[in-house]
Amino acid sequence: MKIDRIEAIPYSIPYSRPLAFASGYVSDAEHVLIRMHTDEGISGVADLPPRPYTYGETQQSAMAVVETIFAPAILGLDPLERGKIHAILNRTVHNQTAKGAIDIALWDIIGKSCDKPVSSLLGAYTDRMSVSHMLGFKPASELLDEAVSIRAEYGINTFKLKVGRRPLALDIEACHVLRDGLGSDVDIYLDANRGWTANEALEVLRRTEGLGLSLLEEPCDAKETMSRRRLVTKSAIPVVGDESVPTAGDVSRELLSGGCNAISIKTARSGFTEAQQILGLCTGLGIDVVMGNQIDSQIGTLATIAFGAAHEATSRRAGELSNFLDMSDDLLAEPLTIINGTIKVRDVPGVGADIDPERLERYRQDR
Template identity: 40%
Template sequence: MQITSIETVPFTIPYRHPVVAASGVLRSAQHVLVRVHSDDGLVGVGEAVARSFVYGESQASIVAAFREWLEPAVIGLDPFAVEEILERTNWVVANNTARGALDIALHDLRGKATGLPSWRLLGGMQTSVQVTRILGMGEAQEVADEASQAFSEQGVASFKVKVGTHLLSDVARIAAVREAVGEDATIYVDANHGWTAEQAIRALTAMAEYNVALVEEPSPAGDRIGRLRVAQQVPIPIMADESAPTVADAARELTSGSARALSIKTTRTGFTESARLVALADALGARTLLGSQADSMIGAAASLAFGAAHPQVAREPGELDYFSVLADYVVTEPLEVRGGVLTASQRPGIAVEIDEDKLSHYRVDDV
């Protein structure tokens, strides 16, 4: 079995409403479908997410990275040669989601070749993962109403609230969500580096009374001294995300004491690197939660499969329904949150089949 070609299809799906965070505004899902073809006719699927204000990637740059570097590096290789493929592609610095999508597509291909779901090939058991709903930076009552609806209609009991701008508005948003979902629901916050260290200490001290479980990226990653001060002075544990995109970065954040949890984004680090991040965190006694790279259902299905393979990840809530913000989807069998959870599929690979008609409708050929 050999890799014969890699196909990239950029597609754009509008959001139901703009998604606002301290680091930028998203108005549409600008993604790239990655399909790895093999000589026996099987095709592995992955998804790369363009986030220019986070990693500097665009749909055009992702397509170019595959055409110029990643595809030539793997043509002719056995898709089961995990370490060899990683060795041949790791020299392509940055291009985070392009390399992550390639790794996931290869895992999907391995699943289809063996007839096994990816979570089984990764050594896991079929399991369910509690879903976290990501809430935006709207007015406090608006955000609280969205949380209440997800809680009552889908059983979602974990919420990540975007913060990182005006301190009083940020605190009011958390207070409103806590009132809406009750004391037993999990609430954590994501500042997207929007606060200074001093602002983070003030805001998080005020939020502590609302039983906030974690704070993701409270202050700029480059301010190492400030981040350590936040960790030392605030009773809420810090979760590293964009500050720890590699194993080396994660090791620095965890061993310095600047973070006590890692956001695992399989769209960013694939399955192979993500497994190393989980092992590192486990060795250092840190938590690992599934994050979202603004994934569609393709990326969410992959993340779910990875989470199901790792008990220390599956026991935490995961950001698995970001697709609810998208106006549509390009898979034939949509994911559905029931009782606040998603359950890993028994189908081979990451268990997604592409709706070719919808993909044709949303693809963009001018990147």
Template identity: 30%
Template sequence: MKITDIKAEKVRIELTFPFRVAFAEINYSENLLIKVSTDEGIDGYGEAAPLPFVTGETIDSVVSVISLLRPGLIGMNPLDIEKIHELMDGCIYGNSSAKCAVDLAMYDICGKLMGQPVYKLLGGYSNRVQNDITIGIDTPEAMAEEARAHVLKDGFHILKIKAGIHVEEDIRAMHLIREAVGPKIRLRVDANQGYDTSDAIYALTEFKKVGIEAVEQCLPYWDFEGSAYVRSKVNGIRIMLDESIHNHLDAARACQGGCADILNIKLMKCGGLFRASQINSIAEAFGVNCMVGCMMETKLATTAGISLVASKKNITEADCDSFLFYADEQTGMSGGFTRENDVFTLLDAPGFGLNISF
């Protein structure tokens, strides 16, 4: 089997309302879908969802990188995924979401060729995932009301709450949210690099009082030592790293340094399912669990992320919820998985099992 062609198509995803985090306000996302064709008539689809302040990419840079990689990829066997990653890394440093698009297309082809869903190719541990839903930064009162609605109306049992701008407001928000949803709902916080060390220790100490189970990326992405220090000072609340973890080398550094209890893997940060599986294997070797998160992705990359969660026992959490904030939840694609409240069930269709055509 050989790759014969690669085509790309830009898509713009509109959010139903602005989404605010510590370092940005997001109103829409421009992503790139790619179609990889083969000489056996099997097509695979992949996606890049660049985010400049996380991956260092824009939609235009992704288009350029795919054009750069295209001549080398044509003629390769799509089953040779490690060799394809070697080619991509040899051609250009970083550019992880562009590489992710290629990686996902290869796995989609593999699944279709073998007549198996991608989650089976990756490990096949399960086909069901319980997902969280994210609450963006707003007034504490508005955040508490949104939390109540997600629990009572939407059936979610795990909430991820954005923070990291004003510590005292964050603390007040957590108290109001806990009052709004009751004691049984699982709560975790994402500071998106918004704290310094002293603020992080103070915030986590207060968060612990309302039963926050984990706090994600308290400090700047580069401050591994600071994360280890915060972890040593606050017991009973798990420390998660996200923006710090772009590849398997970052995972090894974090685990060796005692910097985290859980790593957040994002396909767009690491370059796809192949690299994501490496990160999980390293974490598992150190007794560290993983979560799979997402950027502003269509149902294609979302299905890939959920497939990774379902396939691995060590990946215990899912934060693949961005599509729930779109004007079109399906993003023009049917299939992939079904959703009943916060439980996502993958289909057993070959590849990612999505209906896409361009």
């Protein structure tokens, strides 16, 4: 079996509710659908979500690197030659979501060729993942109303609060209102997307002490080396690296330097292969992990579930799997469903992301 063609299809789907965070704002999911074809008629699918304000990739640059750099170098190779393919991809620095999408498409082909779900090939620890839901940048009362509604409709009991782009007092108020309104059995954690300084993060921790917050994600820029190390030392809860740790090398640097003591794994930027390397580093060092979200579509969410459910460490915490609820539509032929706060792994060969051709035709941008 040989790779004989790779498609990079740009598409755009509006968000029903634009999403904002400290590092950026999105009103449309301007992604790239990767379809990798083989000479035996088996195809692999993956979603590529560029995030220009975080990693510097755009829809146009991602398409260009796939079509002009990566595809010509790996055409003719067997999808099982992942080591050789990754050595080729790694000659080019950065472009993490492009590399991640190619890797996921490879695994999709491998699963289909073996007639096995990819999650089974990766580890098959469980058949479902618990879901966390993202809240952000509304008045505290509206955030509480949203959380109560989401919990009632989907059974979700874990909430990630986006902070860091408004006065500290508003973020602190939101923490108190959510805890008071949701009760002590709900998991609440914070993500500042580098929006604070280390000293501001310490102030927030001081003023939210006793609320039972579980994690503090990417509170400040990793370039604040000394201050961030001091924050990690003083924080009573794990400080999670996210944007600062897109690769296994970055993970080892931040953990060994004391820049964080927990890691967000995102398959959209690491694929499954490097995500395994990252997970191995973390489990070997006794470091907590959480399955993060790149504002993924349902296609990308399926990939996160496939990896997260495959391993014990990645399934301990709720994964960030609900951002697709804010998209007005999707490309999947069979939409995802959240039941009792969980999403099941699809028991089909590959990752399970069958594309609806009519939806793809409606939203593609290269016509």
